[in-house]
Amino acid sequence: MYTYQIGNQTIDYKIKVVPNKTDITVQICDNEGVTVIIPRGLNEHNVRSVISRKATWILKQLNGGNQPTEAKKPAAKKAEKAKTENKTPAAPKAKTSSFENDDKFSYLGRQYRLNIIRDNVEQPEMTFRAKFIATVPSSWSEQETNEGIQNLLTEWYQGRANEKFSEALKTVKKQAADAPDSVAWKELQDTYATMENGELVLNWRLLLAPLTTIEYVIASQFTDADSLFEDAAERKQWLEENSLQAF
Structure with missing residues (x-):
């Protein structure tokens, strides 16, 4: 529970x-x-x-x-109602995850642990040595730490998107000559990939999936990927069992 x-x-x-x-x-x-x-x-x-x-x-x-709701004193009800009616709705706040040591995050289909280090540093930093190592200022509050780690993870993944997606595309082109020459990435909502103005665009969160799954997603945008790969079922299994919302 x-x-x-x-x-x-x-x-x-x-x-x-x-x-x-x-x-x-x-x-x-x-x-x-x-x-x-x-x-x-x-x-x-x-x-x-x-x-x-x-x-x-x-x-x-x-x-x-x-x-x-919390109980209100009778005398304050009318004033409270008036305040509520005249109040402009507040803008929704962005959701931030909470992070702890030994949390696991997927990268290219494998799980890696998170190690959080509080140190006397001015700027946070993310390194990767068989695990994610987030170094944050010791003066940061819990909220600052969570927001900082979420930003660090996002930047780390995005920093590897071009290299890994290009690597996957290169493999696909060996089997499908009509594959696009290049691939881009961005934040996509509720989809793995799309074609924008003739350009193939992948959701950067696909870096959570194995490289073979990324290859399958790329191929599916311009050909019948199920026929292209003999192990198509294994390649798309990750998509059926996992979510791209990892943090």
Whole structure:
């Protein structure tokens, strides 16, 4: 059983892993409570990120459809109502994951641990030596540390996108002469790859997958990848069992 704290409310939940699932589902039952159903390969931070986004809805369901509120003094109700009606909705805050030592992250299909070092440094730094090593200023708060590590991981992956995607494309071109000459990358929502103005663009988060899977995704954009690769089923298995939202 896991717990997530939001204000003075606690959400208790269980995690159920379903190998062939491709998304994350939150299920609420009277007997079972809150169950988060996830694909194989996701870590606890992926789950907590979903719980964070759905926390208000989950609490509402647990309270019989009523949004939990704090008791207000009767004399303050009208003033409170007026303030609420005239208040401009605040812009939603960006979600930041929480990171801890020994968290695991996938790179080219393999899992690597995270080591967090607090030191007397001015700028954070990410190095990779058989594991991710994040060095952050010792003066940073927990929020600053989480935001900093998330940025470091993102920059680290993106810094390797051109090299690895070009390597995968080169392999594909050996089997398919009509493959594009180059490949680009960017942040894509809910898709692995796309063609933009005649250019092949990959989601940089594909670096989580094995190189053979990246080759399959590239080929699928311009040919029948299932016919191109004898081991096509193995190549796309990772896509069926994992999510690109790793952190």
